[in-house]
Amino acid sequence: MIPNTAMRPTRDGYVEGLLAAGERSPRVVVLDGDVGRSTGVIAFGDRFPDRYWNLGIAEQNIAGHAAGLALEGFIPFYSTYAVFAVGRALDQIRTAVCGMGLPVRIGGAHGGTSVGPDGGTHQALEDIAQTRALPGMTVLVPADANQTREAVLASLEIPGPVYIRYGRNPVPSIYGVGSRIAPGKGNLLREGRDLAIVACGAMVGAALEAAEVLHGMGIEASVIDMVSVKPLDESLLMEVTGGVQGVVTAEDHQAAGGLGGAVAEFLAENRPLPMRILGVPDRFGESGDPGELLGQYMLSSHGISRAAIDLMRPRK
């Protein structure tokens, strides 16, 4: 881990990854849904015009084309806003892409509240739950631009479908270029014996800050970046949660069905522990600065440390 305070949106890393993937394999093709200028994915079309198609605002058709291209041996990336990439084409993703186990890569842009001012219609807050429930789907939620780049490149080696969720808002850089990423592997960013904080995406930076605050209060927290929400890094969870008093999860997503749900499902069966699942509490989004929106749901370093302190309080 290379400490770096520069702030960059994860979408920059997605585009860098796509360009590198295009160089690496002639089988990489990209389908766009009229958001190429917004996501930056149009850069792939500029570099590889024969392997890029903008199919307009028609996500179901894009997902179907991606399935068809994958059936013929290509590695299609289809990229549009996460809320539509997944939600609008969910049946195609389920039946065609996952049903046939095809190597389609879905790039979900503007994940979570990162598209703040656009409001609830454009904030993807259910996409992790939707993709995680699909058999055979790998779900990657990278925390910074470099990790997003590596997620795109790592996806080339994954045989089945992959969902990569990224965001528009600048987030702190955590990883250096070339940091390894693999399905089923999380990263232990900080070790602590008292509790474990498991986060993904934009909340990883906040989790690291929270752990630092807690350290000042005498509470030692481990921080796991669970970039691979599915498959979950179960062995890392077992390793880190041995002896802790509880687990806090944090994600820019509904509290139901996402990372917190995945961790809770695993721990309930293998090592039941008190948990706090931080996420959007069964509500639709609204307009606002992403920081303001996340703050009201306690999705901040402050919120995470508050939840951790609450968890450490002796039970009656």
Add this chain to the structure above:
Amino acid sequence: MVSQADRPGPDGLAESRCRLVRRRIVEMIHRAGSGHPGGSLSCVEILVVLYCEVMRHDPGNPSWEGRDRFVLSKGHAAPALYAILALCGYFPEEELFTLRRFGSRLQGHPHRQSLPGLDCSTGSLGQGLSMAAGMALALKLKGSDSRVFCLMGDGELQEGSVWEAAMSAPKLGLSNLKVVVDLNGVQLDGPTSGIMPLEPLEEKWRTFRWRVERVDGHSPSELCRALRRTEPEPTIILAETVKGKGVSFMEGDCLWHGRAPNREELDTALRELS
């Protein structure tokens, strides 16, 4: 491989094949206890012409790169497709009667990974055309001269995603994409014209920049001629058919969209198809 030259083309041979396929369909569905006879019986000539006259394929080498691809967008007509695949020799005929059973390779709707000869899984209506277009695009990209044939139902034209694909295929210049619509005019709940009218279909597809032709979907020679034409734009053939064709009490009746014949009904059907 089955080459064009090996295939006798007279309607007489096609007719006997179609009769055999229809007998298999009603028997398979009867034995399974469920299934979709109406929409399977309506597309028999279309499938027989495709598999016995038009498409390049090799039952001995189902994943031969040079084959033409086929997508059964109306996946509920799986019994018809299975019967033809067995007729071509993709798998033993006895296996047809495992349809819809636990552990069978003959899933209720076509499942690509289960059975040799299937290029694509289908069953959720309105998805096939987009996948067929994606395959056609991929074949162009690979410089292949293989074509993609896609059989759709008329009811599924009510799905919005069909029209998304209708828009994109001409943009992508998919001259290697050939679509047939089994225009049997009846869907699960009743006549298509009453549930959600589709006509005028020629005009609709033409304005989307497709080459459109309307044919008698039970005439092997008309189907054959239409399917063999080469055109610079994607082609759609509106094949007028009768739902439940060949079994008098099933013809045109939406109740036979998804119902299995009992023993007595099967016997009557087989008598009519002999």
